[in-house]
Amino acid sequence: DQQVKQNSPSLSVQEGRISILNCDYTNSMFDYFLWYKKYPAEGPTFLISISSIKDKNEDGRFTVFLNKSAKHLSLHIVPSQPGDSAVYFCAARRPSGTYKYIFGTGTRLKVLA
Amino acid sequence: ETGVTQSPTHLIKTRGQQVTLRCSSQSGHNTVSWYQQALGQGPQFIFQYYREEENGRGNFPPRFSGLQFPNYSSELNVNALELDDSALYLCASSFGSGNLYEQYFGPGTRLTVT
Numbered sequence: 001d002q003q004v005k006q007n008s009p010s011l012s013v014q015e016g017r018i019s020i021l022n023c024d025y026t027n028s029m030f031d032y033f034l035w036y037k038k039y040p041a042e043g044p045t046f047l048i049s050i051s052s053i054k055d056k057n058e059d060g061r062f063t064v065f066l067n068k069s070a071k072h073l074s075l076h077i078v079p080s081q082p083g084d085s086a087v088y089f090c091a092a093r094r095p096s097g098t099y100k101y102i103f104g105t106g107t108r109l110k111v112l113a
Numbered sequence: 114e115t116g117v118t119q120s121p122t123h124l125i126k127t128r129g130q131q132v133t134l135r136c137s138s139q140s141g142h143n144t145v146s147w148y149q150q151a152l153g154q155g156p157q158f159i160f161q162y163y164r165e166e167e168n169g170r171g172n173f174p175p176r177f178s179g180l181q182f183p184n185y186s187s188e189l190n191v192n193a194l195e196l197d198d199s200a201l202y203l204c205a206s207s208f209g210s211g212n213l214y215e216q217y218f219g220p221g222t223r224l225t226v227t
Contacts, residue, residue: 043203043205043219043220043221091155101158103157105153105155106155
């Protein structure tokens with residue numbers, strides 16, 4: 001049962017344009033959502049997060065939007081840069097006893113120079 | 114400040130064998146979480162250790178076990194290896210058991226079971 005889904009395995013965007021990565025979830029009990037970026041041969045690196053009580057969080061070029069009614073979140077990167085090329089994972093935290101962390105399957109972003 | 118390190122980088126084992134993977138947490142961190150990332154999948158939570166005690170477990174069988182040492186480094190042990198155990202194993206350290214967003218990942222150990 002995939003509770004966190006990233007339906008686009010890959011995305012290509014021109015440098016300077018907006019990248020939009022999407023994530024859907026099924027469990028309404030998730031209380032925190034995060035995005036991680038992963039380069040080859042490295043572990044995932046935390047990028048940005050959002051609490052379930054908010055609908056937007058911005059950090060520089062990165063903005064995460066949360067639509068709780070649609071159980072959907074998205075990561076916007078503006079402007080996209082070639083160094084943003086990586087695999088992006090969304091993750092959700094389930095607050096039951098010890099926190100359980102559920103990751104999506106990832107979207108590979110390629111920013112074309 | 115030393116980041117999260119894992120050893121070995123790569124490992125090849127035969128089905129039925131046992132394996133031990135190691136993780137050194139980032140300085141000042143007292144919590145280590147282990148994840149399994151199969152090819153084409155996202156990381157799956159195996160378990161977490163907080164102050165040397167298991168503090169939560171995902172849907173993995175008992176042949177996946179772990180330890181955390183007084184210096185907060187950690188081991189993941191897998192017994193009776195199966196072909197499906199082939200994956201990238203990631204550990205992540207943090208300060209406190211709930212701080213997912215301040216969780217720092219190591220580069221992983223790639224395990225191949227033949």
